[in-house]
Amino acid sequence: MYTMKWIQQDLQQYVQAKAYVDTIIVPLIPFHFSDDASLEKDAFQREVLSVFMRELEKEFSGRILLSPDYHYLKSADKAEEVKRVRSWVEDSWAQPFHHIFFMTVDSSWKKFEQDMNGTLIWLPQIVTESMQFSERQSVVHSQVQQVGEFIRSYWEDDK
Amino acid sequence: MSEDKRPVSRRQFLNYTLTGVGGFMAAGLMVSPLRMAIDPVLQKEAADGDLTNVQLAEGDITNEPQRIDWEIDQVDGWYESKVSKTAWVYKDDNGDIVALSPICKHLGCVVSWEGSEDYPDQFYCPCHDGRYYKDGMNVPGTPPTAGLDIYEHKIKNGMLFLGKAQPREEA
Structure with missing residues (x-):
């Protein structure tokens, strides 16, 4: 199975196919150890996002490169984090990437969207722990399809 | 004596x-x-055992390619994981079952049957506009340089079993 992640094997392929891979996705993932009550829930959302990213990346591995996760403290000042995110993507824009997407379940990024120098895709937390495994799968699958459509609409604009 | x-x-x-x-x-x-x-004989038996029931009855296979998703357990040394697989399945004009891999031969995106409104009756790759005819052969002039891989398949008890996707020989 083809993949395009930041691992040696995939990057070998990326370097060869550089002209075709013009889109990068950066998962924005919050974490913390402070609030026992929400620890499990937040960790679960992180898992959901990683499953989601894996599926999405599989569908579009020939054109999308999956960046390593951007982790930050849940309580951190977003204005500060945005600066750091910008410095991440500035390096990517310097490469021949035409599209940079951020993927997150943390809605607090939404306010800073215009400062981020990329397109924010905020996924509401629809998948919950109480869902059956098959339910989760079908929800993630349909979300992948919808987000895929969204990303493709950006590619259409290129033509 | x-x-x-x-x-x-x-x-x-x-x-x-x-x-x-x-x-x-x-x-x-x-x-x-x-x-x-006689090893090849034994191995063929083993390969047969690798075919997976994809929960599709033979009678439900039409002339129109349909997307089938299933999971297999993949054992890599000690590490066992579930791998999801996809195929496009249909019956060709002779009534033979065809199961095509959806992995684009260009850079590995997932192709869809009639994935673009501009090209009905073709498989379409959304990444770089690669196209394939219904039989899975690549449309010349589009990025892919080979036809889609073909799954080994068989019918047992009226159900479709799929195995490994094999590259086309002529490619």
């Missing part, structure tokens, strides 16, 4: 023993090449 008592002479006894032991050794030597000679 002494001849009745000893029907086997020393010479005969040695002959029998050497033939017996020699034969045994020859048989021992023959076993490995024999195992190798």
Whole structure:
């Protein structure tokens, strides 16, 4: 199975196919150890996002490169984090990437969207722990399809 | 009477023993090449065992390619994981079942049947506009340089079983 992640094997392929891979996705993932009550829930959302990213990346591995996760403290000042995110993507824009997407379940990024120098895709937390495994799968699958459509609409604009 | 008592002479006894032991050794030597000679037969049996029931009845397969998703357990050393697989399945004009891999031969995106409104009756890759005819052959002039891989398949008890996707030979 083809993949395009930041691992040696995939990057070998990326370097060869550089002209075709013009889109990068950066998962924005919050974490913390402070609030026992929400620890499990937040960790679960992180898992959901990683499953989601894996599926999405599989569908579009020939054109999308999956960046390593951007982790930050849940309580951190977003204005500060945005600066750091910008410095991440500035390096990517310097490469021949035409599209940079951020993927997150943390809605607090939404306010800073215009400062981020990329397109924010905020996924509401629809998948919950109480869902059956098959339910989760079908929800993630349909979300992948919808987000895929969204990303493709950006590619259409290129033509 | 002494001849009745000893029907086997020393010479005969040695002959029998050497033939017996020699034969045994020859048989021992023959076993490995024999195992190798029939190995492909055994392996084919093993490959048959790898086919997975994808929960699609033969009667539900139409002329229109449909997307089938299923999961297999993949064992990589000690690490066992579930891998999801996808195929586009349909019956061709002769009524033969065709199961195509959805992995684009260009850079590995997932193609869809009629994935673009501009190209009905073709498989379409959203990444770089690669296209394939219904039989899975790549449309010349689009990025892919080979046809879609074909799954091994068989029908057992009216259900479709799929195995490994094999590249086309002519490619």
